[in-house]
Amino acid sequence: MAAPQPITVEDLNIYYGDFLAVEDVNVTIQPRSVTALIGPSGCGKSTFLRTLNRMHEVIPGAYAKGTVEINGENIYAQGVDPVNVRRRVGMVFQKANPFPTMSIRDNVLAGVKLNNRRISKRDADELVESSLKGANLWNEVKDRLDKPGMGLSGGQQQRLCIARTIAVRPEVVLMDEPCSALDPISTLAIEDLIHELKDNYTIVIVTHNMQQASRVSDRTGFFNIAGTGKPGHLIEFDDTEKMFTNPENKQTEDYISGRFG
Amino acid sequence: MSSTDVAPDAPEAPEQSSLRSGGRRFGDTLFSTLSVGSGILIFVTLALVAIFLTAESMPAFRESKELAGIFGTADPAFSLIGGVAPYIFGTVLAALIALVIAIPVSIGIALFISHYAPRRMAAGLGYMIDLLAAVPSVVYGLWGGVWLVPRLEPLYVFLNQTLVWPSWVPLVPSGEAIIPLFAGDPTAPMRNLASAAVVLAVMILPIITAMAREVFLQVPRLQEEAALALGATRFEVVKTVVLPFGRSGVVAASMLGLGRALGETMAVLMILAPGATFSWHILEVGMHNTIAANIASKQAESSGADMSYLIYTGLVLFVLTFIINAIARWIVSRTTVKG
Numbered sequence: 239m240a241a242p243q244p245i246t247v248e249d250l251n252i253y254y255g256d257f258l259a260v261e262d263v264n265v266t267i268q269p270r271s272v273t274a275l276i277g278p279s280g281c282g283k284s285t286f287l288r289t290l291n292r293m294h295e296v297i298p299g300a301y302a303k304g305t306v307e308i309n310g311e312n313i314y315a316q317g318v319d320p321v322n323v324r325r326r327v328g329m330v331f332q333k334a335n336p337f338p339t340m341s342i343r344d345n346v347l348a349g350v351k352l353n354n355r356r357i358s359k360r361d362a363d364e365l366v367e368s369s370l371k372g373a374n375l376w377n378e379v380k381d382r383l384d385k386p387g388m389g390l391s392g393g394q395q396q397r398l399c400i401a402r403t404i405a406v407r408p409e410v411v412l413m414d415e416p417c418s419a420l421d422p423i424s425t426l427a428i429e430d431l432i433h434e435l436k437d438n439y440t441i442v443i444v445t446h447n448m449q450q451a452s453r454v455s456d457r458t459g460f461f462n463i464a465g466t467g468k469p470g471h472l473i474e475f476d477d478t479e480k481m482f483t484n485p486e487n488k489q490t491e492d493y494i495s496g497r498f499g
Numbered sequence: 500m501s502s503t504d505v506a507p508d509a510p511e512a513p514e515q516s517s518l519r520s521g522g523r524r525f526g527d528t529l530f531s532t533l534s535v536g537s538g539i540l541i542f543v544t545l546a547l548v549a550i551f552l553t554a555e556s557m558p559a560f561r562e563s564k565e566l567a568g569i570f571g572t573a574d575p576a577f578s579l580i581g582g583v584a585p586y587i588f589g590t591v592l593a594a595l596i597a598l599v600i601a602i603p604v605s606i607g608i609a610l611f612i613s614h615y616a617p618r619r620m621a622a623g624l625g626y627m628i629d630l631l632a633a634v635p636s637v638v639y640g641l642w643g644g645v646w647l648v649p650r651l652e653p654l655y656v657f658l659n660q661t662l663v664w665p666s667w668v669p670l671v672p673s674g675e676a677i678i679p680l681f682a683g684d685p686t687a688p689m690r691n692l693a694s695a696a697v698v699l700a701v702m703i704l705p706i707i708t709a710m711a712r713e714v715f716l717q718v719p720r721l722q723e724e725a726a727l728a729l730g731a732t733r734f735e736v737v738k739t740v741v742l743p744f745g746r747s748g749v750v751a752a753s754m755l756g757l758g759r760a761l762g763e764t765m766a767v768l769m770i771l772a773p774g775a776t777f778s779w780h781i782l783e784v785g786m787h788n789t790i791a792a793n794i795a796s797k798q799a800e801s802s803g804a805d806m807s808y809l810i811y812t813g814l815v816l817f818v819l820t821f822i823i824n825a826i827a828r829w830i831v832s833r834t835t836v837k838g
Contacts, residue, residue, distance in 0.1 A: 291728065293724065293727060293728055296724065296727055298618065321730050321731070321732050322730070324727065324728055324729065324730040325729070325730030328728065328729070329724075329728035331721060331724065331725065331728075333721055335719070335721040335722055335724070335725040336725075337722065337725065337726075337739065337740065337743075338722070338743075338744070339743035339744070348726070348729060348739060349729035349730060349731075352726075352729060352730060352731050352732075352735050352739070399725070402725075402729065403728075403729070406729060406730065
């Protein structure tokens with residue numbers, strides 16, 4: 239594989255119908271690192287995240303204009319199939335969502351089996367094991383791979399979803415508040431996992447928890463909104479350490495020191 | 500189940516406390532009495548129908564050779580089973596064929612409305628489906644008998660004459676229909692079981708579609724997004740998430756449709772040329788009839804023992820529907836997915 243390239247976002251405007259939700263984002267996200275997006279509710283950070291794998295547009299009327307280059311390819315260029323984009327840019331959601339009708343094993347293989355791709359039983363076994371190990375879940379579930387995924391605890395379900403995401407070997411993993419429904423111990427397990435995953439994947443994580451952002455990320459982006467009905471903006475983007483100790487923008491400082499939001 | 504103990508607590512010491520209520524509130528009592536009463540009414544109605552059917556069937560029971568041991572007044576030529584069995588066969592066969600036609604179409608329409616159609620079109624289409632359910636069955640009967648039957652004729656001829664084993668295939672009866680159901684000797688007008696089943700299919704289509712649509716719309720958004728985020732196409736989302744989630748609902752909907760098809764009378768009566776055989780040849784005319792259509796066609800000129808026998812066939816239909824509903828509930832309880 240060629241040396242990983244950054245994700246370059248240029249002049250990105252994101253709409254819900256006529257409503258401009260996020261305005262004019264320009265940012266470069268470093269590969270093989272963790273980038274956290276923080277900001278108050280409704281500022282557009284999740285919306286922005288969902289444009290990075292073209293999930294934003296599955297909402298009726300929603301669309302985005304601009305350029306998002308992943309590995310040198312603009313995913314918003316004409317003729318790009320969003321299905322192919324999503325196979326390279328995986329996503330983990332706020333609430334764990336394993337497929338309720340599938341076993342743990344089938345959940346991990348779900349993405350691989352899409353599009354009628356065939357996989358031998360041995361390759362499948364290996365992939366299940368490596369993906370579950372990659373998600374730090376293998377030891378807990380290796381004896382019950384054929385049990386339903388819904389039988390796991392909330393934190394285990396979320397790690398199962400991560401295993402399912404990395405089983406298709408994406409280049410980028412997007413995480414939309416992956417720990418917001420989890421207890422502190424499960425949160426810690428996921429945060430440890432994020433640290434390990436960044437060796438192989440570019441990770442972008444949206445979080446409401448500023449401690450989490452400072453713990454897991456290398457770089458942090460702060461989104462803010464001028465008021466209800468106004469579009470969100472990326473206010474500041476910098477190294478996490480600098481963002482949390484010495485931010486350049488007054489709004490960032492206010493938010494981080496807890497003066498609003 | 501009775502709940503006659505709705506009498507309010509006897510008012511005790513008249514100590515003046517503002518927290519004590521003076522018995523139950525009137526509106527509350529009225530409402531709970533009404534709703535409990537309505538619930539009981541269902542049981543009572545059902546029981547009354549069952550009692551009526553059984554009581555009125557007694558003369559038929561008394562004369563039958565099967566129950567001679569109990570009543571001792573049997574007419575040896577009079578059989579409870581022999582007489583109604585062909586009608587049970589015709590009823591179930593017609594309903595099953597209708598189901599086989601209607602289920603795939605219904606699922607297709609429901610998926611189109613819930614997942615493919617633009618929102619405004621989906622709303623209009625849903626409305627039209629509901630309208631289809633509101634058409635009286637006598638209208639379907641007219642339409643089926645006058646319009647549909649002649650137009651199905653070429654299809655039947657094709658199935659019967661053209662879809663046959665060619666002579667170069669060994670070990671098969673050459674010239675016979677490949678699908679045995681379409682064998683036999685159909686003659687126009689095609690007032691056969693197949694025509695009746697097609698019209699039944701149209702009639703149960705809206706029931707199944709409406710229920711399936713509701714279930715498909717309830718698929719958690721998060722599940723669908725999970726599949727999309729893995730790079731699923733729209734069809735793959737339907738296959739991996741929507742259909743598994745909706746399976747029990749579709750089964751339940753189909754059983755409701757089956758119940759309707761079993762009991763449907765007017766349309767069958769107006770389309771089918773009746774007969775009383777166990778023929779699998781659904782294209783042949785004058786071979787089949789259903790219990791309901793048979794009752795409707797004969798009840799006007801029946802009395803005495805004949806009437807009793809007709810009512811007995813009604814009891815059979817009642818029990819048949821009951822059993823099928825029970826099976827449906829069992830299937831639904833086994834296949835329900837929690838998500």
